Amino acid sequence: MAAEAVLEATTxxxxxxxxxxxxxxxxxxxxxxxxxxxxxxxxxxxxLELAWALVEEMRRDPRTLAWCxxxxxxxxxxxxxxxxxxxxxxxxxxxxxxxKDCWGRGFGTDAIRRVLRHAFGELxxxxxxxxxxxxxxxxxxxxxxxxxxxxxLLRGHRLRYxxxxxxxxxxxxxxxxxxx
Amino acid sequence: MISxxxxxxxxxxxxxxxxxxxxxxxxxxxxxxxxxxxSMSDGPEFTLESEQxxxxxxxxxPWCLVWCIETEDGQPIGNLGLHGIEExxxxxxxxxxxxxKDFWGxxxxxxxxxxxxRYAFGEMGxxxxxxxxxxxxxxxxxxxxxxxxxxxxLLRAYRLRRGEPVNGVVMAALREDWERGARGGRDGR
Numbered sequence: 001m002a003a004e005a006v007l008e009a010t011t012x013x014x015x016x017x018x019x020x021x022x023x024x025x026x027x028x029x030x031x032x033x034x035x036x037x038x039x040x041x042x043x044x045x046x047x048l049e050l051a052w053a054l055v056e057e058m059r060r061d062p063r064t065l066a067w068c069x070x071x072x073x074x075x076x077x078x079x080x081x082x083x084x085x086x087x088x089x090x091x092x093x094x095x096x097x098x099x100k101d102c103w104g105r106g107f108g109t110d111a112i113r114r115v116l117r118h119a120f121g122e123l124x125x126x127x128x129x130x131x132x133x134x135x136x137x138x139x140x141x142x143x144x145x146x147x148x149x150x151x152x153l154l155r156g157h158r159l160r161y162x163x164x165x166x167x168x169x170x171x172x173x174x175x176x177x178x179x180x
Numbered sequence: 181m182i183s184x185x186x187x188x189x190x191x192x193x194x195x196x197x198x199x200x201x202x203x204x205x206x207x208x209x210x211x212x213x214x215x216x217x218x219s220m221s222d223g224p225e226f227t228l229e230s231e232q233x234x235x236x237x238x239x240x241x242p243w244c245l246v247w248c249i250e251t252e253d254g255q256p257i258g259n260l261g262l263h264g265i266e267e268x269x270x271x272x273x274x275x276x277x278x279x280x281k282d283f284w285g286x287x288x289x290x291x292x293x294x295x296x297x298r299y300a301f302g303e304m305g306x307x308x309x310x311x312x313x314x315x316x317x318x319x320x321x322x323x324x325x326x327x328x329x330x331x332x333x334l335l336r337a338y339r340l341r342r343g344e345p346v347n348g349v350v351m352a353a354l355r356e357d358w359e360r361g362a363r364g365g366r367d368g369r
Contacts, residue, residue, distance in 0.1 A: 169335065
């Protein structure tokens with residue numbers, strides 16, 4: 001299910017993913033510097049068809065919410081809540097800033113904080129977690145700023161260029177999340 | 181998918197789940213002591229309809245494989261599955277439940293898991309099998325350790341059990357460790 005709510009944050013605005021975003025998603029995930037950090041690094045290059053199928057799948061899945069991140073009048077990335085589990089009141093977060101000149105400028109932090117506020121508020125979740133490449137220092141710093149705490153080191157959880165790579169699981173609980 | 185493969189151990193046999201097993205699953209998983217450790221512990225009662233739904237889902241899901249665990253004399257005692265199978269990254273998640281309580285703590289689960297690991301790391305070519313367990317499930321965790329699973333961390337309040345948050349231990353077995361163990365010729369391999 002594409003996210004219906006538009007979420008305003010300080011420097012970014014989160015809005016539902018639309019069909020016209022597809023070429024952008026394809027360009028990002030085929031950029032080697034972006035792809036390096038994505039699970040998709042092992043998959044064939046993205047195409048419009050593949051991206052469309054992915055977006056359709058997310059729309060059909062009631063456990064997924066996806067937003068595009070707009071900043072300074074353009075779209076710079078996307079953020080998602082996945083595997084939203086209403087019984088255990090938890091979800092997984094995924095984010096990618098596809099425009100590299102926007103890396104390290106706090107847009108991701110702003111977007112994540114806004115999504116967490118939505119998750120712990122309107123959605124009534126108790127726990128949001130994520131997994132990230134253990135060598136993704138910039139990402140981990142950003143997640144820590146948002147309140148995520150390292151919880152587990154998953155040995156060889158994925159392959160990058162054919163080699164096993166450790167991933168870090170991080171979680172944030174509602175009672176720990178101080179917005180702003 | 182429902183596995184078509186039969187895995188034969190010394191005391192256990194893993195065979196395809198059949199529709200005929202479903203009434204037994206309903207019985208097992210509604211037992212409060214069994215249910216307590218299941219991720220669905222807080223959900224509605226299991227019924228034949230809900231188990232049929234589960235069975236149809238499993239059959240249709242190409243990223244999972246489930247088996248029924250039987251004793252040597254053909255008595256079903258539980259089930260076991262590999263879920264979220266990611267061939268690209270060579271990993272899967274393991275789930276097991278021994279539904280017949282009088283078979284708890286007698287090594288049946290351990291042997292069943294060892295059979296599945298051999299299959300996962302061998303024929304399937306996986307590199308990593310992970311699982312999550314309630315932090316206070318000491319019997320389960322001991323069994324997983326015997327099978328070669330190593331604790332990787334603790335997910336805080338990862339689920340609700342009887343309405344209360346419970347921490348989850350993440351454990352994983354890696355093919356390279358398992359192969360070293362197998363060469364050492366441990367029991368049940």
